[in-house]
Each structure stands twice: as structure tokens, then as C-alpha cells.
Amino acid sequence: MAIYFITENYIKTIGIITDNVDVTQFSQLVQFASKAFVKRQIGSYFFDDLLVKYNAQTLSTDEEAIVERMQLAIVWRVCANAGVTLSNQLTNKGYLVQSDDNAESVEAGTVWKMYDHYIQQALYFEIELKDYLIDNKDLYPNYISVLNKDSTIKKNSCGGDGSGFNEGVGILII
Numbered sequence: 001m002a003i004y005f006i007t008e009n010y011i012k013t014i015g016i017i018t019d020n021v022d023v024t025q026f027s028q029l030v031q032f033a034s035k036a037f038v039k040r041q042i043g044s045y046f047f048d049d050l051l052v053k054y055n056a057q058t059l060s061t062d063e064e065a066i067v068e069r070m071q072l073a074i075v076w077r078v079c080a081n082a083g084v085t086l087s088n089q090l091t092n093k094g095y096l097v098q099s100d101d102n103a104e105s106v107e108a109g110t111v112w113k114m115y116d117h118y119i120q121q122a123l124y125f126e127i128e129l130k131d132y133l134i135d136n137k138d139l140y141p142n143y144i145s146v147l148n149k150d151s152t153i154k155k156n157s158c159g160g161d162g163s164g165f166n167e168g169v170g171i172l173i174i
Contacts, residue, residue, distance in 0.1 A: 033077035043151030
């Protein structure tokens with residue numbers, strides 16, 4: 001099974017998820033954040049190439065630089081979604097709120113405020129990823145390749161077909 005750019009240790013070190021949370025409770029959130037947000041931005045061809053190299057531990061120095069930016073965007077998306085999914089879990093009895101003798105659940109409004117807070121952090125790093133990729137596109141031939149057809153950054157920054165870059169045009173709003 002592929003690791004989608006961030007490990008359990010990375011999430012627990014950089015993010016806000018504590019050591020007592022079982023990785024199986026948020027591992028699908030990592031895959032979702034990677035595919036639904038980062039993959040759409042950088043394009044499937046480039047994403048898949050980086051994913052294979054990341055898992056084989058064969059990234060170049062330049063590829064490590066882009067993956068580091070991707071990781072920050074992914075980890076904050078995971079933290080945002082984990083707050084919602086870990087506090088309310090779908091079971092055979094419907095949605096249940098987790099609680100125990102030593103903890104008190106927060107109100108739904110607080111969960112959504114925290115979600116928004118972490119999404120804002122993810123958006124910051126997604127914009128940083130976009131700016132970095134536009135400024136350094138020549139370092140990534142698989143990004144600028146004609147095979148990388150579905151990158152929203154490429155489409156929004158270099159014309160509708162992604163063929164010619166124009167750094168002054170395009171803004172990514174998620």
C-alpha cells in the first residue's frame with residue numbers, strides 16, 4: 001500500500017493529532033487529502049510520478065522540495081477533517097460522539113471553527129505550493145509535460161490548455 005506523502009509520525013509531529021489516536025482512524029483522510037486537493041492542483045501524471053518516487057525513496061533534491069510543500073498542505077487538510085471525523089464516528093448505531101470519563105466533547109460549533117482554522121492553514125500551503133510550482137516549473141519536466149493534462153495550477157496559470165505559462169494570470173481558490 002502506498003504512503004501518500006505523509007507518515008503517521010509526520011502527522012503527529014507537525015499536525016495536531018495526538019499519539020493516542022490510532023493511525024487507522026485517519027489514514028484514509030491522508031489519501032483523500034492527497035488525491036482530492038494536491039493531485040488536482042499539480043496534475044495526475046506529475047502526482048503519480050512523485051508518489052512512486054516517494055515510496056521508493058528515490059526523489060531528487062528538487063522533487064523533495066515540492067513534496068515538502070505538498071506535505072504541509074496535506075497534513076493540515078488531514079487535521080481539519082480528523083477533527084470532524086474523529087469526534088463523530090459513523091457506527092452501526094448511526095453517528096456517535098466519542099467521550100470517556102476523562103474528556104468532554106466540544107460543541108459542534110467549536111468543531112467547525114477548528115475545521116475552518118485548519119483549512120485556512122491548508123489553503124496557505126496550497127497557495128505556497130502553487131506559487132513555488134509556477135516559479136520553478138522548469139525543474140519539473142513531468143509537471144510541464146503534455147501528459148500532465150489535469151493540473152488546475154497549470155490550467156489557471158498558463159492558458160486554458162496549459163501550453164504556455166503566464167505567471168501574472170490565474171488565482172487558485174479552493
